[in-house]
Amino acid sequence: MADVFLTHDKARELLIHLSANGVEAFGPVEKDGIHIIEKIHEQSPINFDYFITTNSIKEALFPRYEKILSYKISQEGVEVEDVPLDKSIVIMGGHPCDAASIPLMEKLFGWDYKDKFFLKRRENSVVITLACEEADNDCFCTSLGYSPRGEVGSDILLERVSDNGWKVKTLTDKGKNFAKEYADYFQSSLEADKKYPKLADKDVPVQFDPKKVKKWIDGHFEDSLWEKIASNCWSCAACTYVCPTCHCFDITDDATMWSGIRTKNWDACTLPYFTLHASMHNPREEHFQRYRQRINHKYSIYVNLFEAVSCTGCGRCSRACGARVNILEAVKMIDNAAGGK
Ligand code: SF4
Numbered sequence: 001m002a003d004v005f006l007t008h009d010k011a012r013e014l015l016i017h018l019s020a021n022g023v024e025a026f027g028p029v030e031k032d033g034i035h036i037i038e039k040i041h042e043q044s045p046i047n048f049d050y051f052i053t054t055n056s057i058k059e060a061l062f063p064r065y066e067k068i069l070s071y072k073i074s075q076e077g078v079e080v081e082d083v084p085l086d087k088s089i090v091i092m093g094g095h096p097c098d099a100a101s102i103p104l105m106e107k108l109f110g111w112d113y114k115d116k117f118f119l120k121r122r123e124n125s126v127v128i129t130l131a132c133e134e135a136d137n138d139c140f141c142t143s144l145g146y147s148p149r150g151e152v153g154s155d156i157l158l159e160r161v162s163d164n165g166w167k168v169k170t171l172t173d174k175g176k177n178f179a180k181e182y183a184d185y186f187q188s189s190l191e192a193d194k195k196y197p198k199l200a201d202k203d204v205p206v207q208f209d210p211k212k213v214k215k216w217i218d219g220h221f222e223d224s225l226w227e228k229i230a231s232n233c234w235s236c237a238a239c240t241y242v243c244p245t246c247h248c249f250d251i252t253d254d255a256t257m258w259s260g261i262r263t264k265n266w267d268a269c270t271l272p273y274f275t276l277h278a279s280m281h282n283p284r285e286e287h288f289q290r291y292r293q294r295i296n297h298k299y300s301i302y303v304n305l306f307e308a309v310s311c312t313g314c315g316r317c318s319r320a321c322g323a324r325v326n327i328l329e330a331v332k333m334i335d336n337a338a339g340g341k
């Protein structure tokens with residue numbers, strides 16, 4: 001197949017065109033010096049020049065807060081109104097460590113209870129990912145088998161070839177159909193600059209063995225290392241909210257006597273209230289117990305359930321943590337305790 005390219009200008013135009021035509025288009029915007037992925041509108045300050053967005057693309061498929069139904073109560077009974085889930089979604093701007101989170105979350109949301117909200121959005125979405133151009137000391141995707149140019153979970157991968165454009169790799173039928181439908185935005189040539197690509201797998205060294213980490217966790221639920229790892233943690237849950245694979249939520253009713261809406265809202269195992277019983281007993285009273293749960297769930301429990309670690313090595317949780325708790329350092333400490341690589 002002949003090479004196809006997309007410039008930043010055309011990508012911006014495309015996102016705005018999509019959003020003006022009924023598609024939920026998500027893209028990277030620059031606000032107050034940081035880049036975040038959010039729903040695009042005509043005036044959005046779309047900007048593709050960033051290292052990594054602060055939030056992940058998960059909010060396009062699993063919003064922080066969403067109405068899942070509304071209801072009215074009358075003398076005739078209860079009338080329930082479902083929320084339509086038929087909108088097309090296009091997500092452009094995550095990196096391979098974002099896209100790789102989608103198949104991981106699909107395992108959970110398609111497991112014993114089928115979560116139609118996530119699954120329908122996933123079905124209706126096209127995921128367009130930007131291959132990584134840089135890595136920092138918090139990145140560790142390769143330790144989990146991923147790659148800065150990885151294709152897992154993406155429909156289209158954009159690989160930078162110049163300051164203003166990418167080479168387009170269509171990876172799935174969805175991606176091919178999308179590129180065909182919006183062919184006017186793509187072009188058949190673009191002058192490449194030798195300085196790209198900047199990053200290869202070897203630039204993100206493998207730093208631990210997830211199998212050893214799991215084995216140690218399984219045998220050391222009670223170990224003083226957990227307190228050492230999480231001694232700074234103040235249980236703010238920032239790590240959980242920026243993580244592309246954290247997926248806990250609560251269901252709440254906002255209601256009056258005769259009507260209400262039911263909502264699904266992000267929750268976090270790092271918050272003290274997460275396991276607080278009505279009796280006020282909390283089986284995870286200490287900060288380290290909650291942080292242990294976060295690591296244990298990702299690196300052991302998820303592996304038992306789905307044969308996959310629920311972490312893509314994006315490093316967002318470490319960057320977001322004001323208390324400087326660093327997941328890579330934590331997992332390396334466990335790996336060392338297990339005897340190293
Ligand atoms: S590890 Fe850091 S970001 Fe996560 S809950 Fe603890 S203090 Fe907050």
Ligand code: SF4
Pocket residue numbers: 239242243244245246298310311312313314315316317318327
């Ligand atoms: S646990 Fe941290 S490094 Fe792993 S996917 Fe979540 S935010 Fe990224």
